Amino acid sequence: MADLSTTIHKLKLKNPVLTASGTFGYGVEFDDFLDVSMLGGIVVKGTTIHPRQGNQYPRMAETASGMLNSVGLQNKGAKYFASDIYPVLTKYNTNILVNVSGSTIEEYISCAEIINELDHISGIELNISCPNVKEGGMAFGTSCASIDAVVSAVRSVYNKTMIVKLSPNVTDIGELAKAAVSGGADGLSLINTLLGMAINAETRKPVLATVTGGLSGPAIKPVALRMVWEVAKAVNVPIIGIGGIMNATDAIEFFLAGASAIQVGTANYIDPLITLKIIDGIDSYLNRHNYSSISNIVGELQM
Amino acid sequence: MADLSTTIHKLKLKNPVLTASGTFGYGVEFDDFLDVSMLGGIVVKGTTIHPRQGNQYPRMAETASGMLNSVGLQNKGAKYFASDIYPVLTKYNTNILVNVSGSTIEEYISCAEIINELDHISGIELNISCPNVKEGGMAFGTSCASIDAVVSAVRSVYNKTMIVKLSPNVTDIGELAKAAVSGGADGLSLINTLLGMAINAETRKPVLATVTGGLSGPAIKPVALRMVWEVAKAVNVPIIGIGGIMNATDAIEFFLAGASAIQVGTANYIDPLITLKIIDGIDSYLNRHNYSSISNIVGELQM
C-alpha cells in the first residue's frame, strides 16, 4: 500500500481523488453506492448567494466521448445550504469544499462569507469559469484583471483554503493562472467545461434550450492535460486536475503533468463507484512502479 | 437531386464539401480511391516559403474520439510546390486552395506572392492557427492586432479569394473573426485544431515528441459548431465549417450553424471515400426535407 495522501495548501487529503462540482451532488446521492468518507474530498454543487432555478430544458446533449450541459447553477442558495444541507454533510469524514459562484463580486463575497462560518467545510472552490450563466461566471475567468479582482475580494473575507477553478475557454491559461495566484488563490483547479454546442439536424434546432453548453468527458482530456501542464509551469501553487478522467491511468497522467490531486466529473454518472476504483488503481500503479508515495510522480513527466 | 452548389466569395463550388489542409495531401494520394474532381474543392497541405522538415516523431497520439498531431507544417516550400506539385494538380476539375503559413509576415507575403501566380489555384487559406510550430502559426491567430497585420499584408499581394483559418484556442473567436474580416478576408474557415497533450503513464513520457499537439476529430465537433455559430453572428463573410465532421448529418449541423461549406479532415484517414458519401448524404437530406438547395439551410438554425 503506497502513501496516497496529498496536500493542497492547508488541506490534508487521505488520497488525491476528489469529485468535481456538479457531478456528485452533495455526496448524499451516492450513499447507496459507496462510503463517501473514503474519498480524498468532495466538491459540492455550484452555490450562489441567491437561489437559482437554472436554465430551461433540455439541458443535456451527448456528443462524441463527451456531453454538453447547460444546468446553469441551479441551487437553493448559500443560506439554504448552510441551514439545511450542511448539517447532513458533517457526517462525512473527508474534506468538503463548496463551489462558489456569483454574478457580481458582491455576490461572491456574500456567499463566501456564509461558507466561511461552516466549520466542517475545508475550503471553497471559486467558480469563475461556468459557461452556463449569462452574467458573471465565465466572464470573470477570461481576463486577468477581473480574475484578480474577484479572487482578491473573496480572499479578504475567506480564511480557509481557497481554490480557484479556471476556465479552458481562454487564449493563455498560464497568464490567468498567475492572476488567480496573485489575487490570493491557495491552489488552482482546472479545467471547467469547454464551451460547445449541439444541433439536431432533423428538427434544425439546437439540442440545448440555451443553445450552447459546457463540454465534459473523455473528449476534453487532451485539452485539460495540456492546460494543467502549462499552469504547472506558470505557477507555484498546488493544482487539481480535472477533465475526462475515467480511470486510474487518466489520473496518473494528470499527476505526471503536475496535478497534486484530481477531480472526477462525468465518470460519476456512468459508474458511481468509479472514484473508489480510481483510488485502487492509483495504488496499484504506484506499487507496480515501486513508488512509495503519490508525490513521487507529481510533475514527474520525463521530457 | 437538390442544388448543392455554393459560393465562397468568388469561388463557385459544385458542392459544399472540401477537404481540410493536412488531411488530404495534394489530392493525388486519393486518386486510387476516388475522383477528386467530384469534390467541391480541396485545400492542400500547409505551405511555407521555405522547405520545412516538420517536427520529430512520434507525431501522433490517439485520444477519445480524436487524435493529436504535431506534424509541424512539413513541406517542401512554395517554390517546389509551384514547380513540381502544381502542374500535377491542374488535372483536377475542382477548386484547389493552398493553405499558406509562415513564421513572419514577410514569409506569408512571399509565399502568397508565389501562389498568386498559379492560374489553377482558386484561392488561399491563410493558416494563422497552426498550434505545432514554435514561431508564427497560432501566435498570429490569437490577437486581433496581429491578425489584422498579417491578413492585410497578404491581402495587398494576393488577388484571388483569401480565406482566413481561425484558431479555436482563443477567448473570443468572434472578435478575432472581425479582425480577419477587417484585414481583408473574403471568407473564414474554422476551426483548426485545439491544443492538447497526451501522456503515456507507463513510460511517464509525453506521447508526442513536441509534448503538445493539435486535437482533431469528433471530440472537437461541439466546440467547432459553437465557434461557427458565434462567428456567423459576428461577421458577414462566408464561413467554412471544420471540425470532427464524419458524416452528412455532421455537415448539415454546420450549415445550420451558419457555414456555407465544410471541410472534412481526420475522417479522410479512416475512410478515404467519406467525402463522396457526405455529398450523397447532404443531397438525400435536402431531398427528404424538400429543400431545393443548400442555401435553404445555411444559417437556418431554428431558435
Add this chain to the structure above:
Amino acid sequence: MRKTVRNLKVISNLRLNDNHHLIQLQSSEPLETIFPGQFANLLVENSAIVLLRRPFSIYSVDYKENTVSFFIKIIGEGTRVLANSPVGNFISTMFPLGNSFTIPNEREKILVVGGGSGVASLMILSQALCDNSNEVSILIGARSSTDIVSLDQFSRYGEVFTTTEDGSSGLKGYVTDHPLLGAQIGRFSRIYTCGPEPMMKAVAQRANLNSIVCEVSLENTMACGFGVCLCCITDTTQGHKCVCTDGPVFNINDLKWQI
C-alpha cells in the same frame, strides 16, 4: 429501495417486431423491491458512440427468479446495441431509480393509457393495481396494429382496448378518440399514462376537465439518473424538479402543462 449497480445476465431476448425487443436480465443476488413506474439506467458497452447510460422503465420483475425485463424500442445507437444484447452477455444495470405511480389501497376503477415505448412501465403498473384489487382498464394507442405488442400479457390484469391511427386494430384514431376517454371517462377515479408527450397532454386534458386524478410518467434527457447532474428537470408548480428522482411520475396538478 437501495440503488445498486449490478452486472445482470441477459437470459432471454425476444424480438417482438422490427424495432421492439423484450430483454430479460437475471441478478445473482436478491432484488430490491421495485415499484411500478421506476426505471433502470443501462450501460451500453462496445459502442463507438454511446457514453452515458440509457434509461428504461422496468417492464416486469420476478423476485423468485431475480429477473427484471425491459421493453426496448430501437431509436438510436444505444437502444440498438441494448436491444440486440446476446443471451449470456452481462449488462451493467443501475436500479431501481425514480418514484412510482400511486397504488391505491381501496378498490378503485383505474384507466391506464399507453402509447409507443411508454407501454413499458404500464405492465408492472397494471399488475400492481390488479394485485391490490383495483379494477383496471388498459387503453393502448399506436400507429398501426404491428406496433402493438404484448397485449395478451396486459389482459391478465384488466380489460384491454386499443386504438390505431390506421384502424388496423381496435378503434381508428387516437386514444383520446376512444369512448373510455370520452363518454365513459366518468367511471374512472384515476387515469395513469405513459407515452409520447402530446398523447399524455391530451389524456391529461380529459382527466383535468373531468376532475379525475391523473399521473403521467415523463421522459427527459438524463446524464445520471439519480439526481446529481440536474440535467433532467421539468417545470413544476414547486419550481424545477428532476424527472429522475422527483419523477418520472408526476401528478398533472404539479406540472405547468397548458391543459
Add this chain to the structure above:
Amino acid sequence: MRKTVRNLKVISNLRLNDNHHLIQLQSSEPLETIFPGQFANLLVENSAIVLLRRPFSIYSVDYKENTVSFFIKIIGEGTRVLANSPVGNFISTMFPLGNSFTIPNEREKILVVGGGSGVASLMILSQALCDNSNEVSILIGARSSTDIVSLDQFSRYGEVFTTTEDGSSGLKGYVTDHPLLGAQIGRFSRIYTCGPEPMMKAVAQRANLNSIVCEVSLENTMACGFGVCLCCITDTTQGHKCVCTDGPVFNINDLKWQI
C-alpha cells in the same frame, strides 16, 4: 498495385496462443498483387476507444481463394477487438499499403530475422524469396518457446532457427547471440529483419559491420497509412520519410541509426 478499401469477410480465426491470433479474410473480388512487406490498415468497429485504423503486415495471400491473412498480437484495444473478430464478420480493409522488401532475381543466400509480431511480414517474404529460388534461412527470436508460433509454415521456405531468452527453444539468448549472426554471417548476401526496434538495430549493426545488404521493416504511429497525414515519419539521409509510403521497408544505409 491500386489501393482499395474493401469489406473483407472473416473466414477463419485461429487462436495461436494467449495473445496471438491468425485471421484469414476473403474478398469477393480478385486481389491486387501484394508484395512482401506490404501492409493493410484495418478498421476497428464497435469499440468505444478506437477511432483510427490499425496497421498489420500481410502475413499470407491466396490469389485463388482471394484471401489475405493477418497475424495479430494483442497489445491494446484495437488488436483485442480485431483478434477476436468472429468468423462471418466483415472488416473494412485498406490495402495494399507501403513498399516492399527487395526480391533478388539471382539466386542469393538470404537471412530473414524476426521477433515478436514482426514475424508477421516474414512469412510472405520467405515464400517470395524461396519462390524466386533464393536460399532462405529463417531466424526467429522470442522470450520463450510459447511465444514462437507458426514455425512449421516457415520451414516450407527455408531452414528455421530459433533463439529464446529462457532457452526453452533453440539457442538460449538473443538472435544476435546466434552463430548465423556471428561466425556464420559471412555466408549471407542479404539480411532482412522485422521485429522490435532494439533487435533490428542489433541485427543492422552486424550486417553493417560485415557489409551485408540489410533491409528492416519499421513501425510508427500512423493516422492514415497512405501518405497524407505525415504522422509516421522517420529520419533518413534524405530527410523525413513516411514509414507508410516510403517504407515500411528501409535499407539501413538510408536510416540515421547509430549502428
